[in-house]
Amino acid sequence: MKTVIGIDLGGTNVRVAKVSLEGKILQEFKSPCYAQEGPEKVTSNIIELLGKIDDIKSCSGIGIGVAGPVDTVTKQLKMSTNLPGLAFYPICEKIEKAFGLPTYMDNDANVAGLAEALLGAGRGHKVVYFIIHGTGVGGALVVNGQVVSGKNGYAGEIGNIIVTREGEKVNHLNIGAVENLASGAALIKIAQKRINPNINTAYEIFKLAKAGDITALDIVDKMAFDFASACSAIGHVVDPSIFVVGGGVVQSHELYFPLVKKYYDQMVHEGMRGVQFIPAELDEPGILGAAMLPISQGN
Amino acid sequence: MKTVIGIDLGGTNVRVAKVSLEGKILQEFKSPCYAQEGPEKVTSNIIELLGKIDDIKSCSGIGIGVAGPVDTVTKQLKMSTNLPGLAFYPICEKIEKAFGLPTYMDNDANVAGLAEALLGAGRGHKVVYFIIHGTGVGGALVVNGQVVSGKNGYAGEIGNIIVTREGEKVNHLNIGAVENLASGAALIKIAQKRINPNINTAYEIFKLAKAGDITALDIVDKMAFDFASACSAIGHVVDPSIFVVGGGVVQSHELYFPLVKKYYDQMVHEGMRGVQFIPAELDEPGILGAAMLPISQGN
Numbered sequence: 209m210k211t212v213i214g215i216d217l218g219g220t221n222v223r224v225a226k227v228s229l230e231g232k233i234l235q236e237f238k239s240p241c242y243a244q245e246g247p248e249k250v251t252s253n254i255i256e257l258l259g260k261i262d263d264i265k266s267c268s269g270i271g272i273g274v275a276g277p278v279d280t281v282t283k284q285l286k287m288s289t290n291l292p293g294l295a296f297y298p299i300c301e302k303i304e305k306a307f308g309l310p311t312y313m314d315n316d317a318n319v320a321g322l323a324e325a326l327l328g329a330g331r332g333h334k335v336v337y338f339i340i341h342g343t344g345v346g347g348a349l350v351v352n353g354q355v356v357s358g359k360n361g362y363a364g365e366i367g368n369i370i371v372t373r374e375g376e377k378v379n380h381l382n383i384g385a386v387e388n389l390a391s392g393a394a395l396i397k398i399a400q401k402r403i404n405p406n407i408n409t410a411y412e413i414f415k416l417a418k419a420g421d422i423t424a425l426d427i428v429d430k431m432a433f434d435f436a437s438a439c440s441a442i443g444h445v446v447d448p449s450i451f452v453v454g455g456g457v458v459q460s461h462e463l464y465f466p467l468v469k470k471y472y473d474q475m476v477h478e479g480m481r482g483v484q485f486i487p488a489e490l491d492e493p494g495i496l497g498a499a500m501l502p503i504s505q506g507n
Numbered sequence: 508m509k510t511v512i513g514i515d516l517g518g519t520n521v522r523v524a525k526v527s528l529e530g531k532i533l534q535e536f537k538s539p540c541y542a543q544e545g546p547e548k549v550t551s552n553i554i555e556l557l558g559k560i561d562d563i564k565s566c567s568g569i570g571i572g573v574a575g576p577v578d579t580v581t582k583q584l585k586m587s588t589n590l591p592g593l594a595f596y597p598i599c600e601k602i603e604k605a606f607g608l609p610t611y612m613d614n615d616a617n618v619a620g621l622a623e624a625l626l627g628a629g630r631g632h633k634v635v636y637f638i639i640h641g642t643g644v645g646g647a648l649v650v651n652g653q654v655v656s657g658k659n660g661y662a663g664e665i666g667n668i669i670v671t672r673e674g675e676k677v678n679h680l681n682i683g684a685v686e687n688l689a690s691g692a693a694l695i696k697i698a699q700k701r702i703n704p705n706i707n708t709a710y711e712i713f714k715l716a717k718a719g720d721i722t723a724l725d726i727v728d729k730m731a732f733d734f735a736s737a738c739s740a741i742g743h744v745v746d747p748s749i750f751v752v753g754g755g756v757v758q759s760h761e762l763y764f765p766l767v768k769k770y771y772d773q774m775v776h777e778g779m780r781g782v783q784f785i786p787a788e789l790d791e792p793g794i795l796g797a798a799m800l801p802i803s804q805g806n
Binding site for chain 1: 576580585586633634646648650655656657658659660661662663664665667668669670671672673679681736737739740741742743744745746747748749774775776778779782
């Protein structure tokens with residue numbers, strides 16, 4: 209049986225798993241990632257965890273998923289906030305040397321998108337657009353089973369797509385960036401003003417909307433419009449076979465997705481209408497997608 | 508020497524050419540395309556032209572570039588305004604049968620993008636975003652030498668990207684669609700109102716701007732801002748290695764491209780800045796790109 213290794217490298221913990229091509233986790237080890245002790249320690253700890261995997265030399269390759277933009281050519285992080293010193297550190301090279309296995313790296317949204325495209329809701333589709341639509345908004349483009357990371361690893365930074373010129377500069381994102389209008393964080397801010405200052409989850413707002421609260425419905429409707437506007441830009445660029453959407457909104461997809469779809473269809477050419485928005489379906493997209501990186505590279 | 512066949516199928520004429528892998532046209536035939544006589548005649552005429560090519564059986568494959576959305580899986584036009592009856596007609600299948608060569612089809616913007624990516628200004632770049640920025644605005648995404656056409660063949664319909672919510676519905680495009688604000692056609696309309704009702708080319712407006720006319724400069728500046736806004740959406744989706752821009756604006760690129768680049772850099776993440784906007788460089792992107800279709804498919 210062909211197997212691969214996935215590594216989910218977070219700012220606190222790291223997990224390594226041996227995975228089958230069908231996405232079954234066969235063996236798994238977890239530990240703190242020792243971020244504060246620097247990249248040598250982070251790397252030696254991962255190598256130690258990998259050493260526990262049975263018959264690792266028979267695996268086809270290793271993939272690492274990590275937060276932040278990744279240069280997929282040099283296989284290095286380009287910037288890191290929660291793993292000090294790991295930017296431009298040759299972690300893949302070191303792991304490759306330790307086990308003689310081809311090792312790849314990509315950012316967490318891209319690996320999650322790859323997992324959904326190969327093993328999850330996007331299975332069988334040629335052009336999958338995956339969106340994490342939770343506290344923030346991020347995406348990943350998967351074409352024929354390969355992630356398109358772009359020149360700088362920033363492909364999928366769709367939270368910064370401008371959907372209106374109105375508004376003020378509130379953070380590092382563009383004025384009118386979709387993430388500032390149609391994310392969980394944005395929704396809560398708006399609802400605190402318009403409904404109740406004690407609201408602190410997006411889920412509460414969706415719950416009120418489902419129960420028929422007019423203001424909550426209006427907030428959700430506007431969010432769907434703004435999100436659909438960003439999706440229509442994505443659609444005109446890549447015309448995906450399917451949108452797979454993960455993140456917090458999934459639990460309210462029965463109310464939310466039809467609104468998004470309605471506005472999307474209004475904002476694209478007639479021949480592009482009818483593309484489905486479907487919920488992501490994997491419980492472990494991070495580690496599974498990391499494991500799929502060597503597969504997507506032909507190993 | 509490996510050779511391929513390109514077919515540039517327009518609404519009036521059709522050209523077929525034998526092309527080297529380096530993009531040299533070795534032999535070429537042209538005729539009316541007989542659009543009004545129906546798809547059988549269009550096809551038999553192309554087969555007749557192809558029959559004139561020396562040693563066609565030694566070629567690696569055939570590619571057809573045509574206006575309108577193409578289903579690249581079934582290799583059929585999905586809609587056709589200037590070639591009646593050609594939508595859903597198995598023209599590739601018929602040509603394949605006649606010569607025993609793999610035959611592919613894509614729309615004219617996509618084949619032009621492919622030509623620029625493989626043979627022109629985008630040579631050597633992994634992710635090329637090609638834009639036709641003339642009377643209208645259209646694009647093509649080429650990743651690792653392959654066009655991404657999308658589910659419905661509408662990938663690259665970037666003229667419909669919304670860059671502002673202001674304005675009115677003027678045609679089949681979205682309110683605030685970039686093509687209605689930042690195309691040659693849009694520019695002329697604006698300049699007729701603001702400068703002189705007799706202006707009827709975009710080039711005149713650029714010429715006035717170069718000469719220091721304040722109103723013309725303002726019009727060009729606003730156009731660059733609107734165009735850059737659409738480009739920033741493209742950037743956040745695919746983070747291209749390079750933007751290759753063809754069409755009418757190219758003759759004014761020394762004035763126009765630096766403005767676009769300035770606004771683009773303001774509208775993308777810091778790590779994405781510095782991507783170049785360079786002029787398309789091929790004289791014959793249509794027929795060369797059509798010829799590159801079989802190459803991009805591995806033939």
